[in-house]
Amino acid sequence: MSNLIGKEKELKQAKESETSKFIAVYNRDRLLIEEFNDLYTSSFNKAEKYLLVIEALNKEANGLIRSKIIDGTKLSNSGCTKRILNEPEESSFICKCIGSQKTSLRIMRRMLFLIAFLILGLNSFALSQTGSKLSDKEIAIWVESYMDFSVKFDNFSGVVLVSHNGKKVFAKAYGMANYELQVPNTLNTKFRIGSVSKTFTAAAITKLYQENKIDLDASICKYLDECPAFWEKITIRQLLSHTSGIVSFTGLPEAKGNFLLLGHTSKEIVDLFRSKQLESVPGEKYNYNNSGYYLLGLIVEKVSGVSLEQYLQDNFFIPLQLENTGVDKKETLIINRASGYHQVNDSLFVNTFNINMDNSFAIGGLYSTANDLLKWANIFDSDVLFKDKIRKEILTKAQNSNYGLGWDLDSVGQNPRFYHDGGVTDFSTSLQRIGDFTIIAISNKGSDAGIKVAYDIVGKLFTYPATIRGIQDEMSHETSDKLLQLVNKAKQNFPRFRINEKLVNDVADDLMKQEKTKQAIEIYTLNTLLYPDSENAYLKLGETYLSIKNSKEAMKNFNNCLKINPSNAKAKEHLKR
Incomplete structure (x- = not known):
């Protein structure tokens, strides 16, 4: 693949109208996965020779006859070279996708551009089958937001890096390498x-x-x-x-x-x-x-x-x-x-x-x-x-x-x-290396902070996150019922999903500080759904309803608290008022 990377710049010089047409045709017709795999494997195994043919054809807008292709590429006139020239031309689905009345050599020239894009990973078909559904920009935005929560609630200190297809999508340092000397972490911190x-x-x-x-x-x-x-x-x-x-x-x-x-x-x-x-x-x-x-x-x-x-x-x-x-x-x-x-x-x-x-x-x-x-x-x-x-x-x-x-x-x-x-x-x-993504998280504060961050990012990209922090964005606007469904799905996917009553309370308390009482009530309610045997969950929910003068809901939750612990002094005091 080293030579492929070296050729990438030359391939990108192809006409925009040409390349966009190939990608559009490919995405629109959705080649069968078996056909895609056959084509990809065939072209990848002989990638360097395909690229030599592409270079030769790219110099002639009207195409080349086979003998001139062989002369221009210095490829031997062997069975292997004939297969390189024949395979795209003989594949019926390629002809159907191109839908052109031009010569086979012209068709082949266009198809070889498509093959080059497949080799270089510039199409989205394979990724859509098994990769993340998020774009690189969406990933960067989500990780930035996620890390803001991680710093605010978990005091994260360290470095996070996400790479996709060899390109850094997100890379940022947080906290201090040395708190006593006030030396911040950087991407070069060891x-x-x-x-x-x-x-x-x-x-x-x-x-x-x-x-x-x-x-x-x-x-x-x-x-x-x-x-x-x-x-x-x-x-x-x-x-x-x-x-x-x-x-x-x-x-x-x-x-x-x-x-x-x-x-x-x-x-x-x-x-x-x-x-x-x-x-x-x-x-x-x-x-x-x-x-x-x-x-x-x-x-x-x-x-x-x-x-x-x-x-x-x-x-x-x-x-x-x-x-x-x-x-x-x-x-x-x-x-x-x-x-x-x-x-x-x-x-x-x-x-x-x-x-x-x-x-x-x-x-x-x-x-x-x-x-x-x-x-x-x-x-x-x-x-x-x-x-x-x-x-x-x-x-x-x-x-x-x-x-x-x-x-x-x-x-x-x-x-x-x-x-x-x-x-x-x-x-x-x-x-962690998964598909075309590499996720790296390192922390110098707390026993497993870096590990939790990495698992949350992987979960967001491919299934469900591993901790409550990974769904905190949803907790800022979703209802308690929807959040309960999300938590249950996350637990099914990742049995060690990290969530507890205090972590949920922390999110709700923060919403209260922001004067987002309505959403805080949804989160306190979520705690009663997750931990129905917790007297404190009902007490907190009751006190929040009381703060907005909803006495009916407040009294209901104080009574639920006392059903669990008849001696709860705070609930008793609230009911006397």
Whole structure:
């Protein structure tokens, strides 16, 4: 595709009347999906040769005979070239779409322009089948509004980036990299990315595999020192897919507290779980596992002969120009590094707790920026790092797992997604690739703020959001009944949909401050529908009706409150008046 991108400028120089006609014809007649796939696959597989033909034909408005096309393109007069010239001409639906009485070469010239637009992703047909229904402009407007809510209600601090077809649709920083020094976050701020680091560890293993230096299906004991006998049946592939059955050491009591503050040798870390019995038979069960990825880091070092940090620098950070990505070390001066903050309550936050990041090693020890993570996600679209066969293996679910080689894999609606979330010391990161979109959200305040933002944006683009914040725009004008339907649909789509009574109350309280009492009543009513056993939900609704002198509705809700808790003093007091 690199040559295709290089040709894009030349293709755009085609006459506007010509190109718009092709797109209009294509959109109007709605080619059958099977026909579209056949044409797209055929043209994509020989894309560079098609473009040579396009260039030659574009120089002659009246078309060219076949021999001159071959002479002009320097293509061989072989069966492959004949197929390139024949396929568009022989397809009956192409002829029908064009509907022209001109020569076949002229028809072919026009159709090749259409094929070029398909290759370059300039038509909307495929996207309308499985992609977002929103335009890039609509997406940017919605994310801007959503983030205003997130900052106002959740005190979001960090960076959000949305890319579509390689183009940034939205990119903005919020809050502070350092609140004590009043240094704002920027798009170049470097954040701890937690377990998103695992995608780099897995890529290191996979690169060694591509170079035939590692066998993914060999026992890990082939590459590890002091390997207990009951690890013999565990493979590297099972470590990658979290199906090894090994105990995850970060969940052990002995790996808490002061253990996190001190630096430890790799032997000391592995000794925490080396002698513990397996939790499941290798390969039979998925269980997210930090021990496995710690071992993968050691395997990279053993096979490559250099430290994991050096390997990542030499093979990824430097050649891929990930200039703002590296290993997070406390003693290292890292320009533009963000500090982490713990959100105690709505109005109070403090410095995050300290840990020794050396212990995070291959499981979560990197820092990066949103821009670098975008570059990293894009790598898996090309053969810059991995051959096509290997990339398919990376993005294929392992047996008994929803994990590939370093990535979580699932679908949102009908849209395949590969992604990874990460959290460490109140930093949270989510890197998600779905269709032609990349969504990145990173936060340095709160345990999962960045992750919630990313899931809401993905939900808005493709199905339903993941938290109440994703429907807050609707909460500013919809009725309680419609909002209840929306919440229920969101819960069906995303069972962990984040909503609770307090979050709903916060929205209603804010509407009251804006003197939007009518809509606030809809939101307080929504709370009674969502939480019918809550005395406070009915109390708040009753007090709001009382504020607009609607005594009938106020008394009804105070009585409902007392049915739940006959001792509620406030409801009793209101009823006495």
